[in-house]
Amino acid sequence: MASEGTIRAIERTFRIAEFLGTHGPVGLSAIATGLELPKSTVYRHLRTLEGEGYVTDDEGNYALSLRFLDLGERARGRHSEYRLAAEKVGELADRTAERAQFTIEEHGRAVYVHQQMGANAVRADTYPGKRVPIHTSAAGLAILSHYPRRRIDAIVDRHGLEAMTPRSITDPETLHDRLQRTRERGYSINDQGVIEGLRAIGAPVIGSENTVIGGLSISGPINRIEGQRLDEELPSLLLGATNELELDITYQ
Structure with missing residues (x-):
C-alpha cells in the first residue's frame, strides 16, 4: 500500500524491479502472481522498464538489465572515501587470506560497498x-x-531486530550491551549473526567532525577465526588498516 505523499505507480515499478532482481529471468504470470498484481498492470510496467533500458525481454522471460549496474557504480563512485576504502579492503584480503568488506549504513540497513576475496x-x-x-x-x-x-x-523502531540465524541479536538490550563492548575494545565481533559457520570482526571508519563513514570487516569460517587469531592478530590488522584509511581520507 502506498504511503502518504508517495506515488503508487512508482512503488509498483520498484517492487517489480526488486522481484526481477531476486527471481529473474521470469515470466509475466509468475511476476503477477508473486506480487499479487493484475497481469495487465505488470505488463505495462515491464514495457516501460524495457523501453527505458532497465529490463530485458527474452521471449517472455524478463530480467533486469545491466543499466542498474551502471547506476550503482555511479552512486558508489561519487564518494572519494569509498574508492580509498577499496584499496584497504584489497590489502586486508591479501594479508589475511580471508574475505574483507567495506560497508556503510543507508536507510538503517548495512550495505556492502566493496568486497574482496x-x-x-x-x-x-x-x-x-x-x-x-x-x-x-x-x-x-x-x-x-x-x-x-x-x-x-x-x-x-523502523526495522526491528530481524534474525538471520539462530545466533542473531533479537533483543534491544542485548544489542546495546554488545555495542558497549564494541566501544570499549574498538572493534566488533559478529559470531554467526548473518551466516551460520561464519565469524567476523569489524571496526568503524571515522571521518572529519567525528562522523561515521562506514566500517571495515574481515570474515571467515569459525574454525579459522578463533583463539589468538581472533583475539590479537586480526584485530591488530583491522585496526591498523582502519587508522590508515582514516588518515588517507583526512589528507586526500
Whole structure:
C-alpha cells in the first residue's frame, strides 16, 4: 500500500524491479502472481522498464538489465572515501587470506560497498550492493557503536531486530550491551549473526567532525577465526588498516 505523499505507480515499478532482481529471468504470470498484481498492470510496467533500458525481454522471460549496474557504480563512485576504502579492503584480503568488506549504513540497513576475496576465503551470499539488517553484520555493529542511542533506537523502531540465524541479536538490550563492548575494545565481533559457520570482526571508519563513514570487516569460517587469531592478530590488522584509511581520507 502506498504511503502518504508517495506515488503508487512508482512503488509498483520498484517492487517489480526488486522481484526481477531476486527471481529473474521470469515470466509475466509468475511476476503477477508473486506480487499479487493484475497481469495487465505488470505488463505495462515491464514495457516501460524495457523501453527505458532497465529490463530485458527474452521471449517472455524478463530480467533486469545491466543499466542498474551502471547506476550503482555511479552512486558508489561519487564518494572519494569509498574508492580509498577499496584499496584497504584489497590489502586486508591479501594479508589475511580471508574475505574483507567495506560497508556503510543507508536507510538503517548495512550495505556492502566493496568486497574482496582472499586466497582462502569461503564464498557466501554477499556482494557489493547487498543490504542486510545492520545489527547482524560485524561492520554494521561497528557503525552502530559510534551512533548516539537515539539514532540506534530509531533504526530498531523502523526495522526491528530481524534474525538471520539462530545466533542473531533479537533483543534491544542485548544489542546495546554488545555495542558497549564494541566501544570499549574498538572493534566488533559478529559470531554467526548473518551466516551460520561464519565469524567476523569489524571496526568503524571515522571521518572529519567525528562522523561515521562506514566500517571495515574481515570474515571467515569459525574454525579459522578463533583463539589468538581472533583475539590479537586480526584485530591488530583491522585496526591498523582502519587508522590508515582514516588518515588517507583526512589528507586526500
